[in-house]
Amino acid sequence: MKNALIAVTVICAVVVFFSANVAAVKIGDKAPTVEATTLAGKKVSLEDLSDGQALLLFFWATWCPYCVNEIPKLKDAFAGYGSKGLKFLAVNPGINDSREKIERYIEKYKIPYPVVFDKGAKITKSFAVRGAPTYVIVDKDGIVQYSGNKMPQDLAERVKKMTKKSN
Numbered sequence: 001m002k003n004a005l006i007a008v009t010v011i012c013a014v015v016v017f018f019s020a021n022v023a024a025v026k027i028g029d030k031a032p033t034v035e036a037t038t039l040a041g042k043k044v045s046l047e048d049l050s051d052g053q054a055l056l057l058f059f060w061a062t063w064c065p066y067c068v069n070e071i072p073k074l075k076d077a078f079a080g081y082g083s084k085g086l087k088f089l090a091v092n093p094g095i096n097d098s099r100e101k102i103e104r105y106i107e108k109y110k111i112p113y114p115v116v117f118d119k120g121a122k123i124t125k126s127f128a129v130r131g132a133p134t135y136v137i138v139d140k141d142g143i144v145q146y147s148g149n150k151m152p153q154d155l156a157e158r159v160k161k162m163t164k165k166s167n
Contacts, residue, residue, distance in 0.1 A: 062101050091124060
């Protein structure tokens, strides 16, 4: 059991979703185009961000223990900022996952935010995500403002700066 946990942890820490020769999206870069359909059937795109909205992308996997630890933070952020100009999209790249596994995971953890099964990892590759979990925050103008393995501690301040609405 201990060896299995260590193996999963190591895999999660070093997983590479695609070839390393793709340049990572950096803070200040224009975000790549995002077009997808959530598991609930809603079409979403980066171009839909208007009227002062920003976007928090969360790249994750069902088998990642670090991703499970992020769920309470994501739920709190979604409850607190989802109506204040911050849109949420959880993106599963489909590496060792299936739509069925993701749907069970959503039900088990009562995930309230939209989830996309990125079969073929098109969105994941376009953002040059190399491991899970990864957060990317895009402002209302489509510019990447944050990219990292943890939710930023100063999310409230970031939301206030990135949106037109007062928080």
